[in-house]
Amino acid sequence: MRYTYNFNAGPAALPLEVIRQVQNDLIDINGIGLSILEISHRSEEYELIHYETQQLIRDLLDIPSDYEVLFFQGGASTQFAMVPMNFLTREYMASYVYSGTWSGKAIKEAEKIGEVAIVASSENEQFKRLPDLDEMNIHPGSAYVHVTSNETAAGVQYQNLPNTGNIPLICDMSSDILSRPFDVSKFGLIYAGAQKNLGPAGVTVVIVHRVLLDRIQGNIPDMMNYRIHAKSNSLYNTPPVFSVYVVNLVLKWIANNGGTRGMAERNRLKADLVYETIDRSGGFYKGLAHRDSRSIMNVTFSLLNEELERCLLHELRLNGFIGLEGHRDVGHLRASIYNSVTYNQCKVLTDFLTEFQRRYG
The missing domain is CATH 3.90.1150.10 (Aspartate Aminotransferase, domain 1)
Structure with a gap:
């Protein structure tokens, strides 16, 4: 029995039904005589979990067929660097909305890679109110526009995100993905650390349009290259097997609850x-x-x-x-x-x- 009320910001609460299933599979998953913690990422058992998890995300978010669903380690903090490493080249700048702690961290990482423009900010209001995205002055030479949909520290959240036209919209949805419906086709790339709404810490989900993958240049490390991971279906190296498995269970729980x-x-x-x-x-x-x-x-x-x-x-x-x-x-x-x-x-x-x-x- 559980005697606590878990209001942690992340790693956060998991459904009790999921924890009970994990408890069972820690000893023997699907009767194969091995714990979920022991199976190979090249095994048939894991591949079934891996591909099913990708499909569950596609189904729940109604993701168009021209998007890839990828799994990464390193949390959203790694994505703060990967996004500009892949898309911010010398001839472009990146446009960022500065709405709080986590968008601020993303901005600092991007500034290490290339030129960054802050196109909207609520810093002068201590981030208690969201910046007005209708007043963004996006430079036409922007590689992308980056927005954080929900800032956990300040407790602010966008209910609607802008249409950025031909400039890709990239969104950190770590703390509100799968909490409500939204139109994936408005975005070039979405990333989300799992430890809020998706599962445990250890895996980050990335949803990326294939057109963006074609823009990636070849002068970045393979482990930081979205295109390399897309070509190998997120099996380029050992994925976070256990975390993906728990995400699989949480996604099924979400599907079964509307x-x-x-x-x-x-x-x-x-x-x-x-x-x-x-x-x-x-x-x-x-x-x-x-x-x-x-x-x-x-x-x-x-x-x-x-x-x-x-x-x-x-x-x-x-x-x-x-x-x-x-x-x-x-x-x-x-x-x-x-x-x-x-x-x-x-x-x-x-x-x-x-x-x-x-x-x-």
Whole structure:
């Protein structure tokens, strides 16, 4: 039995059904006499998992046939460097939207590779509100436009992303992929670390249009080259077998629970519950993100003073609530309510917050 309420920002909660299946397969997967931790990435057993996982992603996101679905190690942080290494050549610049901590890290990596233009920023508002993408001034010589769809630290999320025309749109969706439906065909490349909505840490999913692969020059290391990995169907080197396997189970769980539309409905109900508790507290709790930029994945909030925040975090830990400390760049509190977090877990949290206010308000 589980006695904790997991609101960690990543690695984050997994569905209990998935954890139980993992527990079973750690000893013997599919009756072959080997643990999932032992099978070869060249084995028939793994190849079935590998290709099925790619197809599940395609089905759940309705990915067009001219896109590749790839698996990488290194997390989204590696993708911060791989994107410019593959697409930012000397004759181009890269356009970035600076919306918070993670887009800022992506910008710093890109600046090591080539010329970067920040076409929209909310730094002067401490990233509490998203930059207005309608006012982007994209240079026609841009290799791509990079956007982070959900900033976990500040708790802000785009509900709609722009049409960038002939300039490829590249998106870091690490913290909200598969939380809602979206049109993949608007993007040149999407990347997402698994440890929020997809599975455990250890694998990053990349969805890339084949037209972009043709633009990659041959002067970068093979391990950092999207085209090399696409040609080998993400089996160029040993993939993160265990992580891909768990992603496979999570994708099946999503499919069995209404797909991306089902996840969107669940996530909106959970977010509404938590935000309503904050908003009706009369100022005892205060949401950090501007209302029109609020994330349905990461709810950031503060209390009247730091002493009350320390007291609340202490009591939360004593009562089995995990991961509610705010990101180190922001502080205060944060409840990460990804796909696997249940409405009931959010209700227990909001009941606790209401009772805490009754005692200390």
